[in-house]
Amino acid sequence: MRKRKVKRSPELPRPSTSAEEAGPSAHPVGGRICAVRRGLHDVWFVSTPIVFDFCTPEPGSAALTVPCSTDTLRQWWDAGREYQQALSRVADEFRVVHEKVARTPVLDRSRRVMRRLEDARDRRAEESRRADAAYTPVRETISGLLFEERRKRQRKVVREENWGWAEGEDGTVLVFRHDVPSPDFPEAITAGRPRMTLWELREVMVESGVLRVARWDEAAVAATDRELCDISLASLWRHHFQEDFYARHVTRPSDDKGYPSGGSGILGTGGYIGSSF
Structure with missing residues (x-):
């Protein structure tokens, strides 16, 4: 056999x-x-x-x-x-x-x-x-x-007044970070602009009607992704504001300025922190 x-x-x-x-x-x-x-x-x-x-x-x-x-x-x-x-x-x-x-x-x-x-x-x-x-x-x-x-x-990215926005020579709205040098955005445009938190940045952009047409500095986005380590700015934005970061499309209205409940099932395994900032 x-x-x-x-x-x-x-x-x-x-x-x-x-x-x-x-x-x-x-x-x-x-x-x-x-x-x-x-x-x-x-x-x-x-x-x-x-x-x-x-x-x-x-x-x-x-x-x-x-x-x-x-x-x-x-x-x-x-x-x-x-x-x-x-x-x-x-x-x-x-x-x-x-x-x-x-x-x-x-x-x-x-x-x-x-x-x-x-x-x-x-x-x-x-x-x-x-x-x-x-x-x-x-x-x-x-x-x-x-x-x-x-x-x-995550709290640092949301709360610290590192963000800013300006209008370019061609009328484009430029979003940048004051603490991250940009190879694409001239200092003449970004210098002297108000420093604001991520919450304030979005509120100003919504009130000005420029949220959907803004151009985000790639260096600022990349630096933020590195700081967040295991999530991205796009993911953080979506969970904070219930919006698609790239499409700028509101998927669900929300007045809550904290993370939705849920996230990681085990302490510290990654993802979002289920508390407000």
Whole structure:
């Protein structure tokens, strides 16, 4: 009889050993560290376990960073390594039993064999829950810090008086940022123009009837997108004003100056902050 080929599942990423076990390669700069979510993809888990990786902040980078000391980084890194090792161990234990059952012809699978598989599945679930419970405080702490950083950046874009608009020589309405040099908009046009928040900018443009025909400075938009990091100015505009940023078309009237409720389902995973500014 032809032997059935058993398809092996991809293994969970394992923490590095040897030299890397001495500690994380990243280090805080100015008391801050870059924290990046990573999914541990493995077919044996119903949902994807999430762990945080860390990298050293680079000068001039707009990447999200969170407050962190060297000692705290080591605690977070150790917790993540232990979490991954625990998940790898339970995944391997279950894989061994599963593959042994898979090699057994269906008609030869006794109740005892199937019970062994069920026991292994139960152990995997219990050990996974235990490992996740141990790592959850670290995950929630980092997620909460990322949440606050996103909220601070979004608030800055909306509240700070960096925006301005002017009328070009050809009558075109030009929208720019006072703090972002523009290669396309001459300083003679932008200098001396009133500084305003994003809310004030839109209100003035609506009252003047120029919202739909405005030309936005590409350098200003690009700089804002970098500051927001994982969302764009167009997305922020749409969620604040219920308008399509590019088409300038009001999709739903709203007097609410806050974000609509909803957004991310997990603290700090990205997206919009469900509170007013």
